[in-house]
Amino acid sequence: MEKTFLMVKPDGVQRSLIGDIVSRFEKKGFQLVGAKLMSIPQELAEQHYGEHKERPFFGELVDFITSGPVFAMVWEGENVIATARSMMGATNPKDAAPGTVRGDYAATVGKNIIHGSDSPASAEREISLFFKEEELVSYSKLISEWIY
Ligand code: IDP
Secondary structure, three states, X not given: OOEEEEEEOHHHHHOOOHHHHHHHHHHHOOEEEEXXXXXXXXXXXXXXXXXXXXXXXXXXXXXXXXXXXXXEEEEEOOOHHHHHHHHHOOOOHHHOOOOOHHHHHOOEOOEOOEEEXXXXXXXXXXXXXXXXXXXXXXXOOHHHHHOO
């Protein structure tokens, strides 16, 4: 089963959106297999956003993601990587469709509430950056046979 890394960013935590966001993915039928509220150390933030190192907003991005606690999660399900991205909405909330997390709750690209891995390679990389193997839980739910 595919896994992805999702994270409620500091703005989403401050705005009390953890429960709503978890609920959306649960109701969709995905399964939570790891979660923690944490403060991101500077070095982890720089690694996580390493692909944006040369972008003009990199410093701002690292400052923002380390500015308060985040809620880091690993979700499991069929096609969860791509489906979670579409449930998050476009990176810039002005382009995000209503019904998506960013479309419903965010107003600017710098404070867009949620992060989600954009490919199988980034999911693997980000899960291992944020979680130790023993922090992920493997379990089955009887409801799965009504989803798949
Ligand atoms: P994603 O989060 O939808 O995958 P990325 O292009 O990987 O989007 O960008 C990472 C994060 O960097 C975005 O979620 C957003 O918070 C921030 N970001 C992207 N473009 C800009 C920008 O032009 N100004 C400020 N922040 C930006």
